Amino acid sequence: xxxxxxxxxxxxxxxxxxxxxxxxxxxxxxxxxxxxxxxxxxxxxxxxxxxxxxxxxxxxxxxxxxxxxxxxxxxxxxxxxxxxxxxxxxxxxxxxxxxxxxxxxxxxxxxxxxxxxxxxxxxxxxxxxxxxxxxxxxxxxxxxxxxxxxxxxxxxxxxxxxxxxxxxxxxxxxxxxxxxxxxxxxxxxxxxxxxxxxxxxxxxxxxxxxxxxxxxxxxxxxxxxxxxxxxxxxxxxxxxxxxxxxxxxxxxxxxxxxxxxxxxxxxxxxxxxxxxxxxxxxxxxxxxxxxxxxxxxxxxxxxxxxxxxxxx
Amino acid sequence: xxxxxxxxxxxxxxxxxxxxxxxxxxxxxxxxxxxxxxxxxxxxxxxxxxxxxxxxxxxxxxxxxxxxxxxxxxxxxxxxxxxxxxxxxxxxxxxxxxxxxxxxxxxxxxxxxxxxxxxxxxxxxxxxxxxxxxxxxxxxxxxxxxxxxxxxxxxxxxxxxxxxxxxxxxxxxxxxxxxxxxxxxxxxxxxxxxxxxxxxxxxxxxxxxxxxxxxxxxxxxxxxxxxxxxxxxxxxxxxxxxxxxxxxxxxxxxxxxxxxxxxxxxxxxxxxxxxxxxxxxxxxxxxxxxxxxxxxxxxxxxxxxxxxxxxxxxxxxxxxxxxxxxxxxxxxxxxxxxxxxxxxxxxxxxxxxxxxxxxxxxxxxxxxxxxxxxxxxxxxxxxxxxxxxxxxxxxxxxxxxxxxxxxxxxxxxxxxxxx
Numbered sequence: 162x163x164x165x166x167x168x169x170x171x172x173x174x175x176x177x178x179x180x181x182x183x184x185x186x187x188x189x190x191x192x193x194x195x196x197x198x199x200x201x202x203x204x205x206x207x208x209x210x211x212x213x214x215x216x217x218x219x220x221x222x223x224x225x226x227x228x229x230x231x232x233x234x235x236x237x238x239x240x241x242x243x244x245x246x247x248x249x250x251x252x253x254x255x256x257x258x259x260x261x262x263x264x265x266x267x268x269x270x271x272x273x274x275x276x277x278x279x280x281x282x283x284x285x286x287x288x289x290x291x292x293x294x295x296x297x298x299x300x301x302x303x304x305x306x307x308x309x310x311x312x313x314x315x316x317x318x319x320x321x322x323x324x325x326x327x328x329x330x331x332x333x334x335x336x337x338x339x340x341x342x343x344x345x346x347x348x349x350x351x352x353x354x355x356x357x358x359x360x361x362x363x364x365x366x367x368x369x370x371x372x373x374x375x376x377x378x379x380x381x382x383x384x385x386x387x388x389x390x391x392x393x394x395x396x397x398x399x400x401x402x403x404x405x406x407x408x409x410x411x412x413x414x415x416x417x418x419x420x421x422x423x424x425x426x427x428x429x430x431x432x433x434x435x436x437x438x439x440x441x442x443x444x445x446x447x448x449x450x451x452x453x454x455x456x457x458x459x460x461x462x463x464x465x466x467x468x469x470x471x472x473x
Numbered sequence: 474x475x476x477x478x479x480x481x482x483x484x485x486x487x488x489x490x491x492x493x494x495x496x497x498x499x500x501x502x503x504x505x506x507x508x509x510x511x512x513x514x515x516x517x518x519x520x521x522x523x524x525x526x527x528x529x530x531x532x533x534x535x536x537x538x539x540x541x542x543x544x545x546x547x548x549x550x551x552x553x554x555x556x557x558x559x560x561x562x563x564x565x566x567x568x569x570x571x572x573x574x575x576x577x578x579x580x581x582x583x584x585x586x587x588x589x590x591x592x593x594x595x596x597x598x599x600x601x602x603x604x605x606x607x608x609x610x611x612x613x614x615x616x617x618x619x620x621x622x623x624x625x626x627x628x629x630x631x632x633x634x635x636x637x638x639x640x641x642x643x644x645x646x647x648x649x650x651x652x653x654x655x656x657x658x659x660x661x662x663x664x665x666x667x668x669x670x671x672x673x674x675x676x677x678x679x680x681x682x683x684x685x686x687x688x689x690x691x692x693x694x695x696x697x698x699x700x701x702x703x704x705x706x707x708x709x710x711x712x713x714x715x716x717x718x719x720x721x722x723x724x725x726x727x728x729x730x731x732x733x734x735x736x737x738x739x740x741x742x743x744x745x746x747x748x749x750x751x752x753x754x755x756x757x758x759x760x761x762x763x764x765x766x767x768x769x770x771x772x773x774x775x776x777x778x779x780x781x782x783x784x785x786x787x788x789x790x791x792x793x794x795x796x797x798x799x800x801x802x803x804x805x806x807x808x809x810x811x812x813x814x815x816x817x818x819x820x821x822x823x824x825x826x827x828x829x830x831x832x833x834x835x836x837x838x839x840x841x842x843x844x845x846x847x848x849x850x851x852x853x854x855x856x857x858x859x860x861x862x863x864x865x866x867x868x869x870x871x872x873x874x875x876x877x878x879x880x881x882x883x884x885x886x887x888x889x890x891x892x
Contacts (some may be wrong), residue, residue: 172533216874246689246690247689251487259483
């Protein structure tokens with residue numbers, strides 16, 4: 162067993178004239194939370210479908226849990242597709258037991274686990290209802306339970322948060338963190354940068370079928386620091402003028418000072434010299450969105466007009 | 474194999490638990506049995522009470538004979554001569570001591586006309602029965618006045634075709650009866666096969682299409698191979714079909730058990746030995762099972778492929794037409810031969826695997842083809858099944874994950890070739 166849960170090498174996939182994923186490399190170490198980020202239509206779902214062997218890459222190779230994504234490896238994955246799919250006429254409990262059994266759980270075990278998860282996600286009273294009688298958000302939670310019921314080593318969640326209210330998003334986030342703490346690997350895609358910033362340890366930014374950059378989120382942010390500073394202090398702001406800071410912007414109680422002629426060391430020295438009573442002095446890390454725009458260009462966040470891929 | 478079983482069980486339980494299944498399988502046959510039972514009950518009640526009739530014979534010649542003939546059909550008729558008073562009979566009818574009475578007179582002898590006196594006009598069956606009885610006997614009586622003897626009577630009662638086989642048969646009469654039974658059983662079986670293959674095939678199509686349309690297949694396929702999913706599905710629908718047929722067979726058995734004695738009361742002359750001949754024997758049922766299993770799997774795989782390549786029900790409705798034609802053509806051919814004008818080349822057409830259930834089964838039962846041809850058709854069907862499931866499995870595997878427009882024929886070929 163190696164320490165990589167998913168490895169993509171030079172993966173390319175086209176649908177007719179449209180290239181959905183181009184020369185894509187990615188390693189997901191075991192036991193991390195990786196966010197696959199990109200605007201709609203950038204190739205996230207196609208990538209995930211190739212990892213799950215629903216689509217076969219035209220070129221390149223996909224390695225899943227240490228080998229080719231065959232059935233035995235795929236059964237150790239919990240996969241939540243982008244397009245939600247449930248048996249509408251089945252009862253919630255029965256549906257979950259079915260999915261659990263399909264992945265090799267004994268019936269009684271599947272039943273117990275389903276009950277526990279339903280309880281956890283506040284769906285206990287809905288267990289005997291037909292899935293079609295549930296709201297969209299509840300159906301999505303049911304499907305999430307189906308994804309995680311067999312205790313997979315790897316969770317692949319395609320846009321898991323879309324369509325959930327903030328409370329349920331929090332519940333889902335905490336479950337993802339718990340699974341991570343239990344040593345599981347989580348790959349999820351999203352176009353919501355804030356979400357990724359909160360949850361991910363690693364990110365992979367993708368735009369127009371190509372990987373823009375990937376790596377450890379903290380490291381990435383450190384590397385991408387521009388030298389912008391936020392300062393909060395008591396008293397008047399005259400010392401800033403005296404230090405030569407012309408360009409500044411009020412942000413609540415703080416001032417944001419973009420990178421300019423003065424580095425953050427000089428600024429701190431100026432503050433100490435002037436005996437300013439500082440409450441906060443922070444070298445700002447760029448937001449994920451800024452990093453993304455910086456590397457992919459402003460227009461990259463716009464979804465390209467292209468047909469949605471679906472064929473092998 | 475456990476996965477196939479899990480899929481099978483889901484498919485089976487989800488179908489059997491629907492209202493449609495319960496209504497279609499249990500309620501409708503029970504309702505029909507109930508209605509038939511009621512019908513027979515009423516008829517039997519009626520037979521017991523309403524059939525007391527009187528007959529006034531002014532001719533003094535044919536009265537006894539008419540009464541006797543009607544008596545054979547379950548009428549209890551008292552014959553009276555001209556001494557009886559019609560007023561008295563009218564009174565008996567009005568006071569419900571008698572249902573009706575018939576008056577035969579000279580006009581009956583010359584023109585076959587007779588009076589039927591009652592409160593209510595008689596039903597169609599009774600009219601026909603009485604008319605033909607009176608006319609026959611009046612005619613016999615008239616002919617007897619111009620010629621005499623048994624010869625004439627024999628001629629009148631004749632007019633019967635007697636089939637004689639040019640083959641050497643020990644008991645031609647029994648052979649003929651067996652032949653008729655064979656044709657009836659064969660056609661009944663062909664019809665049964667046609668309907669069930671069409672019905673259960675459509676169920677398979679629906680099941681595949683639904684799973685594809687609500688995208689659940691993407692989840693399922695990540696933990697089970699398309700092959701096992703398809704196999705479980707087809708077996709699940711098939712088990713549902715067997716359950717349905719089992720229930721129907723039980724209903725039919727019940728009907729025979731309860732209904733037959735009642736019928737026997739109503740039609741004392743009915744030939745039960747002959748009716749019993751139409752109850753299929755074990756070898757016929759075995760043959761039917763073989764053709765059903767082969768035919769069902771053959772068509773289920775085709776219907777599954779159609780379901781997998783479509784995205785909407787409308788599309789599926791169109792795309793399944795070729796498959797339905799494969800079922801309709803043999804049914805039409807088979808129906809055309811029902812009158813006995815089968816042509817020899819059709820025996821060979823019946824060897825075409827997709828036509829075999831509807832065309833070869835009746836031939837096998839009627840023993841109009843040699844046994845080796847039946848065997849050959851089963852072998853052909855098995856071979857075709859291997860082929861169709863290979864092709865359909867491949868179309869299914871690709872098609873269920875495909876969204877968007879229906880593939881062209883060329884794309885289909887590419888799906889099949891893909892590994």
